[in-house]
Amino acid sequence: MREKQIDKLKDYKYGFTTDIENIRAPKGLNKEVIEFISKAKKEPKWMLDWRMKAFERLKNLKEPNWQKPKYPKIDYQDIYYYSAPKSASEKPKTIDELDPKLLETYKKLGIPLQEQQRLNGIAVDAVFDSVSVATTFKDKLNEVGVIFCSISEAIQKHPELVKKYIGSVIPLTDHYFATLNSAVFTDGSFVYIPPGVRCPMELSTYFRINASQTGQFERTLIIADKGSYVSYLEGCTAPMRDENQLHAANVELIALDDAEIKYSTVQNWYPGDEEGKGGIYNFVTKRGLCKGINSKISWTQVETGSAITWKYPSCILQGDNSVGEFYSIAITNNYQKADTGTKMIHLGKNTKSKIISKGISAGFSDMTYRGLVDISSKAKNSTNYTQCDSLLMGNKCGAHTVPYIKNKNPESNIAHEATTSKISEEQLHYCQQRGLNPEEAVGLIVNGFCKEVLQQLPMEFAVEAQKLVGISLEGSVG
Amino acid sequence: MLKIKNLKADIENKSILNNFNLEIKPGEVHAIMGPNGSGKSTLSNILSGKKGYDVSGEILFENKNIFELETEERAHKGIFLAFQYPLEIPGVNTNIFLKTSLNAIRKARGEKELDAIEFLKLVKLKARELKFDEDKLNRQLNVGFSGGEKKKNEILQMSILNPKLSILDETDSGLDIDALKIVADGVNSLRKNDNSFLIITHYQRLLDYIKPDYVHVLMNGKIIKSGGPELALELEKKGYENFN
Ligand SMILES: Nc1ncnc2c1ncn2[C@@H]1O[C@H](COP(=O)(O)OP(=O)(O)OP(=O)(O)O)[C@@H](O)[C@H]1O
Ligand SMILES: [Mg+2]
Numbered sequence: 116m117r118e119k120q121i122d123k124l125k126d127y128k129y130g131f132t133t134d135i136e137n138i139r140a141p142k143g144l145n146k147e148v149i150e151f152i153s154k155a156k157k158e159p160k161w162m163l164d165w166r167m168k169a170f171e172r173l174k175n176l177k178e179p180n181w182q183k184p185k186y187p188k189i190d191y192q193d194i195y196y197y198s199a200p201k202s203a204s205e206k207p208k209t210i211d212e213l214d215p216k217l218l219e220t221y222k223k224l225g226i227p228l229q230e231q232q233r234l235n236g237i238a239v240d241a242v243f244d245s246v247s248v249a250t251t252f253k254d255k256l257n258e259v260g261v262i263f264c265s266i267s268e269a270i271q272k273h274p275e276l277v278k279k280y281i282g283s284v285i286p287l288t289d290h291y292f293a294t295l296n297s298a299v300f301t302d303g304s305f306v307y308i309p310p311g312v313r314c315p316m317e318l319s320t321y322f323r324i325n326a327s328q329t330g331q332f333e334r335t336l337i338i339a340d341k342g343s344y345v346s347y348l349e350g351c352t353a354p355m356r357d358e359n360q361l362h363a364a365n366v367e368l369i370a371l372d373d374a375e376i377k378y379s380t381v382q383n384w385y386p387g388d389e390e391g392k393g394g395i396y397n398f399v400t401k402r403g404l405c406k407g408i409n410s411k412i413s414w415t416q417v418e419t420g421s422a423i424t425w426k427y428p429s430c431i432l433q434g435d436n437s438v439g440e441f442y443s444i445a446i447t448n449n450y451q452k453a454d455t456g457t458k459m460i461h462l463g464k465n466t467k468s469k470i471i472s473k474g475i476s477a478g479f480s481d482m483t484y485r486g487l488v489d490i491s492s493k494a495k496n497s498t499n500y501t502q503c504d505s506l507l508m509g510n511k512c513g514a515h516t517v518p519y520i521k522n523k524n525p526e527s528n529i530a531h532e533a534t535t536s537k538i539s540e541e542q543l544h545y546c547q548q549r550g551l552n553p554e555e556a557v558g559l560i561v562n563g564f565c566k567e568v569l570q571q572l573p574m575e576f577a578v579e580a581q582k583l584v585g586i587s588l589e590g591s592v593g
Numbered sequence: 594m595l596k597i598k599n600l601k602a603d604i605e606n607k608s609i610l611n612n613f614n615l616e617i618k619p620g621e622v623h624a625i626m627g628p629n630g631s632g633k634s635t636l637s638n639i640l641s642g643k644k645g646y647d648v649s650g651e652i653l654f655e656n657k658n659i660f661e662l663e664t665e666e667r668a669h670k671g672i673f674l675a676f677q678y679p680l681e682i683p684g685v686n687t688n689i690f691l692k693t694s695l696n697a698i699r700k701a702r703g704e705k706e707l708d709a710i711e712f713l714k715l716v717k718l719k720a721r722e723l724k725f726d727e728d729k730l731n732r733q734l735n736v737g738f739s740g741g742e743k744k745k746n747e748i749l750q751m752s753i754l755n756p757k758l759s760i761l762d763e764t765d766s767g768l769d770i771d772a773l774k775i776v777a778d779g780v781n782s783l784r785k786n787d788n789s790f791l792i793i794t795h796y797q798r799l800l801d802y803i804k805p806d807y808v809h810v811l812m813n814g815k816i817i818k819s820g821g822p823e824l825a826l827e828l829e830k831k832g833y834e835n836f837n
Contacts, residue, residue, distance in 0.1 A: 135631065187765070271644050357732070381645050536683070539680075540644075540645075541680055542680050542682055544638075544641070544644075544664060545645050545676065545679070545680040545682070546682075546694075547642070547663065547664035547665040547668065547695035548642075548664055548665075548668055548673075548676075548696040549668060549698075549754075550664050550665050550668040550669055550694050550695075550698035550701065550754075551693065551697050552663075552666060552692065552697075553665075555693070555697060558608070559682075559685055559689075559690065560682060560684070560685060561692055562684075562685075563682065563683065563684030563685035563733070564683070564684045565684075565685055
């Protein structure tokens with residue numbers, strides 16, 4: 116009987132490039148380039164000094180190599196650290212003055228920026244290579260005291276907040292990629308929710324890599340003051356290229372007393388082709404600090420793109436009664452690799468954490484869940500629940516679960532469950548007998564497998580994410 | 594409706610079916626009986642389009658050769674198989690599965706897909722007819738279902754999809770007496786001039802409730818004897834060993 120041929124990855128519909136004139140810093144990593152970046156962003160001196168401190172520390176740090184996915188040596192002198200559309204060098208005052216090419220790009224990505232076409236109830240910060248080109252609904256958010264702007268703008272306009280919190284969760288010296296980011300970060304979003312305010316809309320940032328041979332060094336900082344709430348979502352895409360490009364981000368979240376931050380990611384960077392050529396290296400440090408009592412930070416991630424995904428969005432549960440959650444779907448197909456999971460550091464009393472991880476691997480890909488649950492001796496009466504499920508498609512892919520558990524408090528409790536399953540030929544045949552084609556069948560089964568995590572996404576994005584889950588696995592059945 | 598000519602099927606160089614012939618006309622109910630391992634499920638799998646067999650011969654459905662069609666394409670044409678061992682699909686809600694299935698088939702036929710409300714109305718009606726516990730429809734497909742509940746779920750799906758040819762592979766095995774009657778009623782209510790049934794069973798009892806037009810005995814890879822309902826009674830008395 117006939118074998119179905121599926122055009123692999125034909126559905127990476129974000130693989131286009133925008134032809135636009137750029138301003139770039141010279142290639143390479145050195146003092147001059149860092150000065151260039153800082154100057155381009157009109158930063159105050161303290162910021163440049165901070166960057167330089169990071170750069171000094173970087174010289175003594177080595178790239179970590181304990182992760183499962185190995186990659187060819189990155190030549191850090193052969194990367195552009197700053198690239199911005201020329202037209203964005205003076206950020207236009209209104210979005211309608213924005214370069215039509217940029218407007219068109221975001222429209223194509225499904226994120227219309229113009230007033231009349233905007234997504235309802237979602238404020239967007241659009242980051243294009245090294246700069247934020249537009250932020251929507253700023254004024255409306257301002258009315259309730261919510262600050263939502265690019266980090267570059269925040270450094271100029273809200274230096275006291277940035278100074279206080281930047282590097283407070285991810286120290287300057289944390290590890291190689293985090294320190295590199297601190298030296299050369301370009302843009303990302305800044306959010307401040309004042310005390311008692313429930314942010315009236317979803318905030319989101321859309322990261323786009325466009326220029327070739329360029330790294331993107333995102334820096335995002337979110338502060339939820341006492342008793343406030345915010346839900347934030349980031350999305351990411353990049354053109355299809357033969358080269359590997361680096362996206363090394365630092366994201367810091369701070370939740371004060373009784374505050375809650377819900378942070379969701381739909382990561383769809385270009386994954387490389389079906390032979391594993393090209394694609395983004397997504398090496399990201401994301402950490403949230405539940406600083407106040409009764410605070411809560413919840414990470415939800417849908418990781419479908421990138422050649423290599425390497426990240427552990429974490430929670431430091433410092434405040435008593437604070438709660439950390441991590442919900443993850445990671446999908447690898449073809450030659451993609453992922454080493455992802457979370458760290459839950461329990462410091463305060465009665466702290467709770469929950470980890471739900473769903474890994475799906477297909478093709479020749481390789482997936483590792485790596486997680487740390489650390490309950491300190493002071494974290495009395497704390498609990499963690501971890502559930503870690505892997506689904507394999509075919510027999511050429513790999514799935515690994517590496518849980519690290521440290522419990523120094525006898526009154527605290529850790530529960531860990533893990534399963535590995537496979538989509539069987541029989542299940543596929545059953546679905547096909549009921550009229551579904553193999554892709555639909557896989558989509559249905561996989562969406563069922565990750566339902567618990569998909570449900571955590573803001574409603575506006577859940578449907579998109581569900582589709583993405585199906586598309587990412589195209590070509591994995593035949 | 595269905596014409597099978599000279600069907601030969603091997604698995605791993607072992608011959609399962611050989612020179613198998615069968616014709617089912619619209620509106621007819623055929624029963625196949627045969628000892629364990631005689632190839633009954635193999636036959637239903639091959640009719641459904643399952644891969645992994647070495648097959649030759651001809652399978653005509655509504656006068657068209659369906660040999661080259663994928664499983665789902667056969668389902669779109671109206672072939673339904675109630676599995677001997679229905680599969681469990683963790684995480685997939687039974688209702689959602691049913692709706693996805695019905696709409697996939699309707700779409701392939703160029704019919705309008707049902708929205709959530711229309712679908713729920715239909716599924717409720719059918720579930721009630723079959724005395725199928727509606728709560729189960731909100732559970733994961735077949736996960737934690739008892740053996741009998743899984744079989745009833747197959748019949749529920751059959752009645753919702755309303756196929757032209759329904760193949761029931763030992764649907765009666767594992768059903769209690771009441772459930773057997775309900776399932777038989779379900780089949781009987783679908784019986785029309787233009788749809789047909791192929792019922793695989795080990796027990797004559799089912800055929801008391803669903804009166805077949807023909808009974809076939811499958812042994813050594815082919816039908817060795819065909820007759821009316823009385824053949825099932827004879828078989829029950831004699832057993833396969835003394836049957837010829
Ligand atoms: N995948 C397979 N690999 C090897 N042998 C198989 C396979 N599937 C079926 N067989 C063999 O083919 C023969 C027919 O099996 P089949 O399941 O069709 O029997 P059956 O008539 O349905 O039996 P039962 O009444 O027990 O359900 C058996 O001997 C069985 O072991
Ligand atoms: Mg059988």
